[in-house]
Amino acid sequence: MKFRSRRWGTDVMLVLVACLALVGGLVGMQWLREDASRQPKSIVTTWTEDPKTSRAFTWYTVSPDTGTVIELIEEDTGTLGATDSSMITIKGSRQTIDTGNQGMQAVHRVTVTDLKPGTTYHYRVGSGQEGEWSQSLQFTTEALDSEEKALTFLHVADSQGKTEADFKLWGNTLIQALNTFPVTQFIIHGGDLTENPEDQLAWDSFFIEAPMLSRIPLFPVTGNHDEIDGEAKRYLSHFQLPDNGAQGSIPGTTYSFDYGPVHVVVMNTESNRKQQTEWLRQDLKNNTKEWTIVAMHRGAYGGNAYQKVQDWVEVFDEFKVDLVLQGHNHEYSRSYPLRGGKVVGDEDNVVKQREGTVYIVPNAAGQKFNEKKEDQLYHQVHFQNNKQMFVGMTIAESQLVYQAYTVDGELVDEVTLIH
Secondary structure, eight states, X not given: OHXXXXXXXXXXXXXXXXXXXXXXXXXXXXXXXXXXXXXXXXXXXXXXSOTTTOEEEEEEESSTTOOOEEEEEETTSOOTTOOSTTEEEEEOEEEEEEOGGGOEEEEEEEEEOSOOTTOEEEEEEEOSSTTOXXXXXXXXXXXXXXXXXXXXXXXXXXXXXXXXXXXXXXXXXXXXXXHXXXXXXEEEEOSOOBSOTTOHHHHHHHHHTOGGGGTSOEEEOOOXXXXXXXXXXXXXXXXXXXXXXXXXXXXXXXXXXXXXXXXXXXXXXXXXXXXXXXXXXXXXXXXXXXXXXXXXXXXXXXXXXXXXGHHHXXXXXXXXXXXXXXXXXXXXXXXXXXXXXXXXXXXXXXXETTOSBEXXXXXXXXSOOOOOOOOOTTEEEEEOOSSOEEEEEEEETTXXXXXXXXXXXXXXXXXXXXX
8 A cells, every 4th residue: 555655646746747847848838939929020121311321120020019129330349239339229110010810010110320331230130128139130331432333233023922932932032143143232122022912921931031131122112912902001011111202102112212323213003103204204304323223013015015104114215214124924024225115226235325225024033934925026035934033233334234044043144234
């Protein structure tokens, strides 16, 4: 009996220990879940003002009540988190957003000004509380003499995924693009970032697979899968963009910016099209940069021609826009240089003295490809290879070299513009 009693007592102790371990484990798991919910995610950088002296940051947290703080420090001058005069700490703004099945989450925004041109900064974002920071990240401001230096930027379009696997293709496209063009200063995305802008898990995957967007600014174009029925709130919640667009357009869907020798104008083909025409004309009238690039989603001259933007084409001709970067068609196309809808120039791969505007569709950066449409008179290069693609453009000494690559590293198209 005594033996059985001791055995029973031992068994009870073991059960109690197991229960306590289970409870402790559950508590620990709950703590981990809460901690993870307060960690920054979907970190992306842009600028809304002068890229020489400012930078904007946006991120999400699952927990809707975390603080909004950025710490940054010049490279080689100290350590993030240290309490010395070399570190800059700025509090930003927070809004909550209903993500549907994923519940209420927080959108965090900070803009940093008075930075030094041509300087690399290390930074982290978070709530300001221990254990609720991002890892250490970095960015570099535009140099004072950037107009005299080589400038490289990327164009991609239509990542447009639904699943984690879809967005792994998008992430791999960016990795290959940056391996090919490692000194990229910014990225233009031609629209349709996700399939459904209300799908929070898709947005999470979009940014998980593109951590480099915390370092290299991404400037998005509004596509028909970003703005739906005049609503683009979820898409725009992920970005801070210049507030200089067309009157009547949803703020952030039309804007322009300068970097080095290039002026970039972003148009919105999804709404307020007519009202954008005069804004475009005035914007280009005020442009002082040597090179002019327009980005928009539906192509004026892509796989087929989008007739509703022909008023814009007249303005492109009037101000001799160099390149129009497009998306939407999920195939590759490059036009001859065009004026008034007609092919101009020598019909080679060199465009001289702004003789015509070249219109580009870079195929897709994600999983969806369309059948190749019929060739048109304006197509100089037109194909469907069913491969993710990206385009890199490098400007140096009054020359722009445009190169289109497949995700497996094949150079499939190249053209040079000379002023």
